[in-house]
Amino acid sequence: MPESFLNFKDSGCSSVEYRASPQRMFHQPSLHRSSVCSTFCTDGNVQECLLHITQEMASLGLSPIWVESTRPSELEVVAVLNCIHDLIQLHLKDLRALENMEVEQLKSNSSIDSLQITSTQLKEELEHYKRENNGLHERERQLQHKVKSLQHGLKNEKEEVQKLQSIISTRAGQYNHEMKRKEREFDKLKERLNQLLSDKKDRKQAIDVLNRVGRADGKRSLWKTEKTEAKREEEMYKTLLNDYDNRQRDLLQENAELKKILQQMKKDMVSILKSKKSTKTDKFERFQKEDDDDEEEDALNSTKHSVELFSDDAREQLTNGVRLQWRRLKNHMETLDSKVGELPDRDYSSVSGQTQEQEMESLKLEIQKCKDFIQTQQQLLQQQLSSPCGEEVTLLPTKMQQEKERLEGEWETLEEQRQIFDRERSNFTEAAIRLSHERKSFEENRAMWLKYHFLNLSPFPDSNKPEMQSSESPFSIFEAENNPGPAAENDFHSLCEGSRTKAVSASSEDRRQ
Amino acid sequence: MNFSELFKQSNHLCKVSPDGKYLATCVQYRLVVRDMSTLQILQLYTCLDQISHMEWSSDSQFVLCAIYKRGLVQVWSLEQPEWHCKIDEGSIGLTSSRWSPDGRHILNTTEFNLRITVWSLCTKAVSYIKYPKACQKALDFSRDGCYMALAERRDCKDYVSVFVCDDWHLLRHFETETQDLAGLEWSPNGCVLAVWESCLEYKVLLYSLDGRLLSTYSAYEWSLGIKSVAWSPSSQFLAIGSYDEKVRILNHITWKKIAQFDHPSTITKTKAVVYKEEEKRPALSEDLSLHLNSSSSLFSSQSKYEILSLPVHLPVVKPDPERANPKIGVSNLVFSSDSRYLATKNDSIPCVLWVWDLQSMTSVAVLEQTSPVRCFQWDPRQNRLALCTANAKLYLWSPGGCVAVQVPAPGGFQVQALNWHNTGHSLVLVGKDQLCLCYMDEDQDQDQD
DSSP states (O other): OHHHHHHHHHHHHHHHHHTSSHHHHHHOSSOOSSOOOOOSOOSTTHHHHHHHHHHHHHHHTOOOSOOTTSOTTOOOHHHHHHHHHHHHHHHHHHHHHHHHHHHHHHHHHHHHHHHHHHHHHHHHHHHHHHHHHHHHHHHHHHHHHHHHHHHHHHHHHHHHHHHHHHHHHHHHHHHHHHHHHHHHHHHHHHHHHHHHHHOSSOOOOEEEESSOOOOTTOOOOOOOOHHHHHHHHHHHHHHHHHHHHHHHHHHHHHHHHHHHHHHHHHHHHHHHHHHHHHHOSTTHHHHHHHHHHHHHHHHHHHHHHHSOTTSHHHHHHHHHHHHHHHHHHHHHHHHHHHHHHHGGGSHHHHHHHHHHHHHHHHHHHHHHHHHHHHHHHHHHHHHHHHGGGTOOOSSSHHHHHHHHHHHHHHHHHHHHHHHHHHHHHHHHHHHHHHHHHHHHHHHHHHHHHHHHHHHTOOSOHHHHHHHHHHHHHHHHHHHHHHTHHHHHHHHHHHHHHHHHHHHHHHHHHHHHO | OEEOOOEEOSTTOEEEOTTSSEEEEEETTEEEEEETTTOOEEEEEEOSSOOOEEEEOTTSSEEEEEETTTTEEEEEESSOTTOEEEEEOGGGOOSEEEEOTTSSEEEEEOGGGOEEEEEETTTOOEEEEEOBOOSTBOEEEOTTSSEEEEEEEETTEEEEEEEETTTTEEEEEEEOSOSSEEEEEEOTTSSEEEEEEOTTSOOEEEEETTSOEEEEEOOOSSSOOEEEEEEOTTSSEEEEEETTSEEEEEETTTOSEEEEEEOOSEEOSOSSEEEEEEEEOOOOOSOHHHHHHSSSOTTOOEEEEEEEOSSEEOOOOOOOTTSSSOSOSEEEEEEOTTSSEEEEEETTSTTEEEEEETTTTEEEEEEEOSSOOOEEEEOSSSSOEEEEOSSSEEEEEETTEEEEEEOOOTTTOOOOEEEEOTTSSEEEEEOSSEEEEEEOOSSSOOOOO
């Protein structure tokens, strides 16, 4: 028994050992029934093992296998068996629970699977429906677009219908108008017909001329014969032909002018291209060929000039030539344009850039200089303007005052001189007047004296002598006054001169002052 | 500019003789012939009833006076005042009467267009032309007076007959490709005949003198078509005015359209000068006697032209859509004598006159008047356009500018029509029942307003 018990114990130990960690047992889904031989209980630690097991059994809520009261080394078999039975029951219960759980897990797995399947199915369906929805949206959009275009078309059609209706109405109006007119005319005709039928006196047509009048051109009229008819036809055709001739002449002239212009244009274009050729050396080869062509054409043209330019060939040649030259010119212009666009990137650019920069700088300097100059000028001007406003200017006051004073003095002297001149002028006039008076009186005296002298003239010298003597003085006076003009005038002149010199001296003196 | 005094006239019948020496006016039943320079009455003739139509013969020797009411035509001679001629159409009636180009035949169109009677003053002979068409312009003489084109209608088809005016010999007779021919006109050089359809279809046919169809032109279908046609005096251009308010110019070499002139109601972009007539009423002063003494009436207004800047809105008169022959479209086209300018009028904008330059094919002037333009004519010698708008003013346009002249005529004289003298020195201004002569001063330059 003890061996079996030991064996049992061993297996129990092994199982116990295997049960070393109680948590482990609960978490394990499958139990290893064939457990490894454990080393939990050995001969040495039996008591401890017993204690340990008892504790664990207590923790599990099972009846203990060992009570302290009894002998420590012996175990209660019943208790042990009960324990083992409990344990087994527990174990079975756990197994069952585990099985159930496994089943449930399987169930849940399968349900999960089925749910997953359904979910994927539903997702697919959702996708499907979404796509359908998009498709339907798209169709709706297209249909709306169609509706719009149809509405637009409808509007156009309505407008056209309206237009046509208005046209129809105007035409109908015209037709009605014409109809009414014709009906009125018809009625009038009927009336007139009735009138004519019932009319008693039929007024006949008649012409009443005093005398026949000659034809305007004075000729006699001709009989109607075939010859005249033919002549008429001839005249008609002559007019027509004349007109056509004139027209053709005009057109020919126009054509000739246009051809001349075309030729001129072609020549100009060729010359322009040739001159461009000579400057562009890199394009020499390309133009070489064209040069030959041009020469050929020129040769052709010179020959053609002698021949009339009215043949179709010549005309075509000319137009083709012009077209060719024009195309060349266009290409040339295009290349030039592209080159102008590229210019800044080339070698020239640096040189031109430099020069440009230099120029810019120089210009800027100039601008600065000018600005400075303007500023200084402005300042000076401001100073100038502000000085008369009463501000004390440090530099010039005394000089200006001196100038002022000098000017004032000069002004005064000039005024004085003016007054003197006025006075002297008045003196002169007075003197002149006086002189004229004196002269008049003198003349009168003279006349009187002459009269007296003449009247008193006698052959006797004595009687006259004293008178003569007495009259000598008058005579002498007379003589003196008789050389009159010169002397008196001289005197007068001298008087004038004297006064003038006086005045001059006075003025010069004044001036000197 | 000098104005003569007013003379009486009736029915707008006053014409200057072709040689320019005489002026004939009709006053009720009297025919008054005056000397053009002195305006003295030279001859006075009395007709049997009120004169409906009066025309000079081409050699200025005779004057015909037609009395449509009575179916009578009376012809008077200037040389021999006692000479008389009376043509009685009898019971057949008379609707129109005219001279032939040689001045010796009279063509009378009877009532209902039954026939045209050709009376010869030389031989007293009578000829008849049957089936003339009753349309806008059925008969036209070529400018040199050699040929006459007549539109006829037989069996609901249109024909054109070309007669030689010398002996009324039928030269050509051909059917035209028209539904309802409205008019025909010779080109000034006499070689091409332009024939156009009624307004229900836009179609112009060009026939050569010998009856061949040269070309057809149709601008559009269905809408109302041609309203007026005019040849340029050089025969180079044919201007067609239509109901769509446009003028199309055809050239004589290819008979294709070379230009199209629009007449819009709003002008936004043009190189033309837009003139607008501005009327200024003079302020009445206290001293009314001054005004009463002056020759112009108390309520006359001064006019001058202002130059408008773009954009310009022109006054449109909307036509009645119900009525026939609506007042829309270019109704009047007149070329200047050197074919350089064309003056046009659009009926839906009746106060405005357009002047086009045919060298540059653009408009050069737009004249906006205060009232509808009644009559406009080019000076036969220069590029000068005279127009009137049924008020007491005369308007003149030339490339140099525009001027409005007050006609110093008393008593509310309104200029309703005008005729240039063939020398371009004077104008005959025709009112309701008065006429006035205007003598141009050739020395003065025209002022630009």
